Amino acid sequence: MDETEVVGLSVRPRRRGLPTLDIGPFFMFFGISGTDHGREARLQQRFEQEYFSNVVTLHLAAALSPGTYTLRGLPDEANKRGWTVGPEGGNPTGHLSADGLEELRAWMRRTPGQRDRRVRPESMSPPA
Template sequence: MHETEVVGLNVQRRRRGWPTLDIGPFFMFFGIAGTDHGREARMERRFEQEYFSNAVTLHLASALSPGTYALHGLPEEANKRGWTVGPQGGNPTGHLSADGLDELRGWMRRTPSQRDRRVRPERMLPPA
C-alpha cells in the first residue's frame, strides 16, 4: 500500500466493565468440585482489558479501507497488536499498554529534524 502521514492521535481510557467474581474458591471451600470451562477465556479477556487500557485512534492524511492493519514505521511496542479500521473506513484504532502509548507519543514529538511521521499500512490476515 501507499505511505501516508500520521497527522495526530486521540487517546481514550478503555472503559472497564463490572468486575467479575471468581466463585470457584467458594465452592472448593465447601468441597464442591467442578470444571470451569470458560475461566481461561475470561481471565485472558480481563488481562487484555486491564493491560491494554488505552484506546488510541491515529489520524492519517489519507483514509484506509475497513480491515486490520500493521502500520510499518510506528514503534514496535505500538504496532504489536495491529490497528483496526471500522466498517465505514477512515482512521485506525488500536489498544495500547501504557508503555506502548508512551513510546508512540515519543515518536510523535521527535525533534524537528526527525519530523517524518510516515507509515506504510499493510493489511493483516485474520488468524486461522
C-alpha cells in the same frame, strides 16, 4: 498500500466492564468440584483489558478501508497488537499499554530534523 502521514492521535481510557466474581472458591468450600472451562479465557481477557488500557486513534492524511492493519514505521510496541479500521473506513484504532502509548508519543514529538511521520499500512486480514 501507499505511505501516508500521521497527522495526529487521540487517546481515551478503555471502558472497563463490570467486575466478574470468581465463584469457584465458594463451591469448593461446600465440596462441589468441577472444571471451570472458561476461566483461562476470562483471565486472559481481564489481563488484556487492564494492561492495554488506552484506546488510541491515529489520524492519518488518507483514510483506510475497513480491516486490520500493521502500520510499518511506527515503534514496535505501538504495532504489537495491530490497528483496526471499522466498517465505515477511516482512521485506525488500537489498544496500547502505557509503555506503548509513551513510545508512540515520543515518536510523534521527534525533533524537527526527524519529523517524518509516514507509515505504510499493511493489511493483516481481509475486511469482515
